[in-house]
Amino acid sequence: MPDYSWPPEDKRTLIGKRITRVDSPLKVSGQAQYTYDVHRPGMLYGKILRCPYAAAKIVSIDTSAAEKMPGVKAVHVIQGPNTTIHWSGDEVVAVAAVDEATAEDAIRAIKVEYRKLPHLVSDAEPPKGAAEEQGPLSVDDIDDMLDNQVPSQQMVKQIQDYGMTEKADERGLRMLKSDGASDAVLDAVRAATVHTDVAAKPHSNYQKAAAVTVGDPDKAFSEAEVVSEGLYGTPVITHCCLESHGSTSEWTDDQHLFVHMSTQNVSGIAGQMAEKIKLPATNIRLHQDHIGGGFGSKFGPDRWGIATAEISKKAGGKPVRIMLERDAELKVAGARPSAYARVKVGAKKDGTLVAWQSDSWGTGGPGGGGSPPIPYVINIPNQRKQHTGIRNNIGPARAWRAPNHPQAAVITMCALDDLAAKLNLDPLEFFLKNIELARPRHEIYREEFGIASDLMGWKQKWHPRGQGGSGNTARGMGLSMHTWGGRGHSSHCDLTIHPDGSVELKMGTQDLGTGTRTCILIVAADTLGIPMNAINLQIGDTMYPPDGGSGGSTTIGGVSSSTRRAAVDARDGLFAKVAPALGAQPDQLECANGTVRVKGDSSKSLSWKEACSKLGAVPLTVRGNNPDPSKPPDLTNSGVGGVQMAEVEVDTDTGIVKVKKMVAVQDCGLVIDLKTAESQCLGALIMGISYALFEEKVMDPTTGRMLNADMQFYRLAGLSDIPELVVHMMTGKGYDERGVIGLGEPPVISPGAAISNAVANAIGVRVPFLPLTPDRVLSALQQKAGA
Amino acid sequence: MRDDDPIHDDVPEKTEERSGVSRRGFLKIAGVSVAVPLVARPEMVWAAGEQVPVHGPGKVPMEFTINGKKYKANLEPRVTLLDALRDQFDLTGAKRVCDRAECGACTVLMDNKTVYACSLLAIEAQGKQITTVESLMQGEKLHPVQQAFVENDASQCGFCTPGFVIACKAMIDKHPNPSPEDIRHGLAGNLCRCGTYDGIKKAIAQVGQKGA
Ligand code: FES
Ligand code: FES
Numbered sequence: 001m002p003d004y005s006w007p008p009e010d011k012r013t014l015i016g017k018r019i020t021r022v023d024s025p026l027k028v029s030g031q032a033q034y035t036y037d038v039h040r041p042g043m044l045y046g047k048i049l050r051c052p053y054a055a056a057k058i059v060s061i062d063t064s065a066a067e068k069m070p071g072v073k074a075v076h077v078i079q080g081p082n083t084t085i086h087w088s089g090d091e092v093v094a095v096a097a098v099d100e101a102t103a104e105d106a107i108r109a110i111k112v113e114y115r116k117l118p119h120l121v122s123d124a125e126p127p128k129g130a131a132e133e134q135g136p137l138s139v140d141d142i143d144d145m146l147d148n149q150v151p152s153q154q155m156v157k158q159i160q161d162y163g164m165t166e167k168a169d170e171r172g173l174r175m176l177k178s179d180g181a182s183d184a185v186l187d188a189v190r191a192a193t194v195h196t197d198v199a200a201k202p203h204s205n206y207q208k209a210a211a212v213t214v215g216d217p218d219k220a221f222s223e224a225e226v227v228s229e230g231l232y233g234t235p236v237i238t239h240c241c242l243e244s245h246g247s248t249s250e251w252t253d254d255q256h257l258f259v260h261m262s263t264q265n266v267s268g269i270a271g272q273m274a275e276k277i278k279l280p281a282t283n284i285r286l287h288q289d290h291i292g293g294g295f296g297s298k299f300g301p302d303r304w305g306i307a308t309a310e311i312s313k314k315a316g317g318k319p320v321r322i323m324l325e326r327d328a329e330l331k332v333a334g335a336r337p338s339a340y341a342r343v344k345v346g347a348k349k350d351g352t353l354v355a356w357q358s359d360s361w362g363t364g365g366p367g368g369g370g371s372p373p374i375p376y377v378i379n380i381p382n383q384r385k386q387h388t389g390i391r392n393n394i395g396p397a398r399a400w401r402a403p404n405h406p407q408a409a410v411i412t413m414c415a416l417d418d419l420a421a422k423l424n425l426d427p428l429e430f431f432l433k434n435i436e437l438a439r440p441r442h443e444i445y446r447e448e449f450g451i452a453s454d455l456m457g458w459k460q461k462w463h464p465r466g467q468g469g470s471g472n473t474a475r476g477m478g479l480s481m482h483t484w485g486g487r488g489h490s491s492h493c494d495l496t497i498h499p500d501g502s503v504e505l506k507m508g509t510q511d512l513g514t515g516t517r518t519c520i521l522i523v524a525a526d527t528l529g530i531p532m533n534a535i536n537l538q539i540g541d542t543m544y545p546p547d548g549g550s551g552g553s554t555t556i557g558g559v560s561s562s563t564r565r566a567a568v569d570a571r572d573g574l575f576a577k578v579a580p581a582l583g584a585q586p587d588q589l590e591c592a593n594g595t596v597r598v599k600g601d602s603s604k605s606l607s608w609k610e611a612c613s614k615l616g617a618v619p620l621t622v623r624g625n626n627p628d629p630s631k632p633p634d635l636t637n638s639g640v641g642g643v644q645m646a647e648v649e650v651d652t653d654t655g656i657v658k659v660k661k662m663v664a665v666q667d668c669g670l671v672i673d674l675k676t677a678e679s680q681c682l683g684a685l686i687m688g689i690s691y692a693l694f695e696e697k698v699m700d701p702t703t704g705r706m707l708n709a710d711m712q713f714y715r716l717a718g719l720s721d722i723p724e725l726v727v728h729m730m731t732g733k734g735y736d737e738r739g740v741i742g743l744g745e746p747p748v749i750s751p752g753a754a755i756s757n758a759v760a761n762a763i764g765v766r767v768p769f770l771p772l773t774p775d776r777v778l779s780a781l782q783q784k785a786g787a
Numbered sequence: 788m789r790d791d792d793p794i795h796d797d798v799p800e801k802t803e804e805r806s807g808v809s810r811r812g813f814l815k816i817a818g819v820s821v822a823v824p825l826v827a828r829p830e831m832v833w834a835a836g837e838q839v840p841v842h843g844p845g846k847v848p849m850e851f852t853i854n855g856k857k858y859k860a861n862l863e864p865r866v867t868l869l870d871a872l873r874d875q876f877d878l879t880g881a882k883r884v885c886d887r888a889e890c891g892a893c894t895v896l897m898d899n900k901t902v903y904a905c906s907l908l909a910i911e912a913q914g915k916q917i918t919t920v921e922s923l924m925q926g927e928k929l930h931p932v933q934q935a936f937v938e939n940d941a942s943q944c945g946f947c948t949p950g951f952v953i954a955c956k957a958m959i960d961k962h963p964n965p966s967p968e969d970i971r972h973g974l975a976g977n978l979c980r981c982g983t984y985d986g987i988k989k990a991i992a993q994v995g996q997k998g999a
Binding site: 020021023024025026027028029030031032033034036037039099100101240241242243244290291292293295325326512513514675676678679682683684685686687690710711712716717718719720722725 | 863865866870873874877878879880881882883884885886887889890892919920921923924929933936937938940941942943944945946947948949952970971974975977978979980981982983984985986987988
């Protein structure tokens with residue numbers, strides 16, 4: 001059996017080193033092609049008419065004037081009369097025209113009559129008594145969830161938790177399938193407990209989840225010597241990918257569709273489009289070279305992606321491009337659910353944590369949002385928790401880097417930091433005192449806190465809360481910790497060695513800017529002993545072996561594992577052909593420095609090209625897979641720990657917060673490329689500073705619309721907001737042998753909590769909610785002065 | 788609003804340096820343009836006490852100098868420079884992100900000054916030297932700013948990168964040894980979502996030392 005395991009450190013030529021990203025030259029020179037850059041011959045431009053109301057019924061649509069306009073090639077009703085609209089900006093009609101301006105003119109010529117319905121866009125604390133337990137679901141409820149783009153796992157969980165009001169018949173199941181229900185959802189419906197005795201309840205906007213109790217919280221609180229209570233939370237924020245969502249679709253004949261789409265899920269889109277456009281997935285080709293950001297919001301074709309394919313058909317198959325405008329991108333293309341909580345937490349005088357109680361709520365739009373895993377990382381022995389999801393009309397939620405974790409980190413780490421302050425303890429000592437509660441990774445956290453503390457200069461800089469300086473500037477320090485899974489997803493690749501020595505590797509994956517291309521090449525080149533640029537890597541197409549969607553930090557573990565297995569098999573296949581020429585057995589050979597040679601005998605060596613010529617006429621192709629239990633060991637793993645520290649300066653006159661320094665110490669098992677791994681962490685810190693200080697999707701309660709759907713008022717951090725950033729990756733013994741684990745999510749979890757804690761340490765009072773805007777800081781200061 | 792907010796502090800000043808007319812400025816004068824000599828003979832009307840030509844709303848022949856080359860197209864006067872570059876001339880390095888002067892992804896040079904191509908009408912860019920990111924490489928060789936971006940991993944998804952590269956080049960040309968203030972000011976009009984600012988800072992420090 002060939003040895004697929006990762007090479008030991010002294011045998012790695014590229015893996016784990018600091019390797020420059022391979023596609024950077026294309027990106028810096030403007031040559032990298034994104035979906036938005038694709039310009040197909042004869043391409044038409046599509047625009048979408050959007051509903052201005054947060055809740056409305058469509059009464060009538062008149063497209064006749066638009067259809068008659070010169071230059072308009074097709075008009076397509078996306079949601080027709082009698083449809084209920086659940087958020088403002090939802091898609092109603094699409095138009096395809098010879099240029100964008102004509103399409104815009106046509107959109108303006110369409111008349112839609114709506115009947116307005118009452119809406120809710122607030123995610124304020126649920127009024128007392130308003131929350132209801134969710135009852136069993138009807139098929140219509142599930143259809144509603146599909147319509148509202150509730151994520152599949154969330155639907156499955158609800159179906160499992162609450163059951164159904166009736167047994168779904170085949171017709172019902174077919175309807176759900178054609179409306180886009182995943183197989184997992186259909187299976188859940190089939191397997192659901194049926195409660196015929198309970199009629200489906202009328203829906204409240206406030207859905208209470210079952211309360212959770214662990215241990216004996218009442219007893220633990222009565223025995224606690226210090227109890228701290230507080231309010232914490234994070235608002236809804238958007239993804240704001242710089243390349244907006246969208247696609248260009250064309251029918252190459254009446255049975256074949258060619259799609260360019262900005263997606264995190266190259267191999268998974270055709271299957272999601274097939275049912276809706278009534279075409280087998282085999283007949284849908286999708287291609288994407290580069291993607292300008294996804295962050296969890298680009299896994300499906302979306303209503304507009306389906307509409308693009310449909311309107312192209314109406315326009316005789318001509319290519320049609322529909323990319324979302326910035327305001328639409330911010331309104332409808334994804335938001336991170338909010339989460340708020342009233343927390344009570346108790347400890348012994350020495351800091352030993354004993355009890356947690358939380359009443360949390362939040363919204364993810366029509367689906368209600370997920371409930372954050374609190375208390376986060378620190379598993380306090382006695383707990384009582386209750387969560388209420390608010391279903392409202394802000395638009396659908398999507399996974400946003402590390403779904404639910406940043407919210408959980410803010411609620412937990414800020415509550416614990418307040419408790420530490422009440423105990424007059426340095427939070428670093430307090431967390432270390434309770435570190436055993438962070439099992440099973442407590443030893444990793446302990447080591448990481450030590451390193452972070454040194455890199456930050458925590459011991460010299462930390463001061464008790466509120467003693468952050470005199471005059472109008474206050475300095476403060478804060479910390480947080482986090483975890484994530486990150487096991488590699490299903491991945492397949494074909495690696496071919498040609499008799500002329502050229503090598504190609506094909507995989508239906510995508511590179512989100514995380515360095516996926518670079519890492520695949522590092523693994524293949526390290527294994528084959530040839531330079532990275534000797535391998536022609538092709539990704540981003542449904543013509544290549546399928547690969548999982550890039551979400552949940554699953555890509556690196558998947559692509560590195562399948563590549564390693566393919567490269568080892570290809571190498572061994574080559575050894576078998578070359579061995580006779582070198583007068584040796586295949587297992588005596590090795591690949592290194594562009595040669596194939598006998599181990600320990602440098603006189604017996606062939607150049608890579610000579611060696612490959614021994615293949616004869618036919619190239620050698622092998623398939624690499626992940627997972628692949630037939631080719632052990634498991635090369636990927638799950639479960640990482642990271643800690644972060646922040647230092648801030650607060651202007652107490654203006655309320656402006658400046659981050660002065662951040663430190664991130666992160667583990668992710670075996671690092672493939674240290675350089676791009678560090679960039680992931682740096683980027684996450686920056687994104688974290690952005691959501692900690694600036695970002696919030698602001699909804700207008702009166703009109704139900706998003707008030708800041710542009711990049712002036714939906715503010716992202718700029719270069720001058722970014723301080724000194726220090727990243728330390730945990731590598732070497734104890735880390736490398738765990739295998740490859742994903743890194744996209746973990747480092748973005750802690751910045752909000754660490755920065756909020758630093759601000760509390762600086763000004764002596766908690767600013768309850770992110771973002772830590774000047775008005776919020778000032779009002780916290782005023783309350784402190786008034787208290 | 789923060790005192791160092793790039794949008795409020797820097798852009799108006801930057802706009803003044805920009806020799807074109809912003810889209811909003813253009814809208815204010817309701818499709819009337821006085822600045823540019825034109826190929827087609829426009830209709831003349833009296834406005835604000837003088838005779839001014841009116842172009843459009845139909846297509847007007849236009850001519851541009853982009854990266855030293857001549858380009859011609861028939862465009863409606865409402866077409867922006869960005870859309871002309873991307874959709875007419877297949878120069879897609881400059882990106883369309885906010886399409887309203889908020890993010891810098893569309894940054895190009897006009898007579899060596901940075902402009903937001905999304906907020907400048909193509910018709911106003913005639914007779915000017917337009918430079919886009921596509922022109923910075925010399926054959927196979929990257930411009931020093933580009934090379935420094937590569938070495939310091941200053942791009943992730945890369946969608947903001949062409950805009951940053953152009954803005955950095957313009958800033959370095961003006962301030963070969965930029966102060967933190969020069970950097971802050973020169974790049975205040977560009978945004979990145981992936982968080983590449985740390986790499987960009989290091990890239991600038993590297994070019995600043997070596998000289999571009
Ligand atoms: S696209 Fe021009 S500034 Fe954003
Ligand atoms: S690199 Fe992705 S937006 Fe800047």
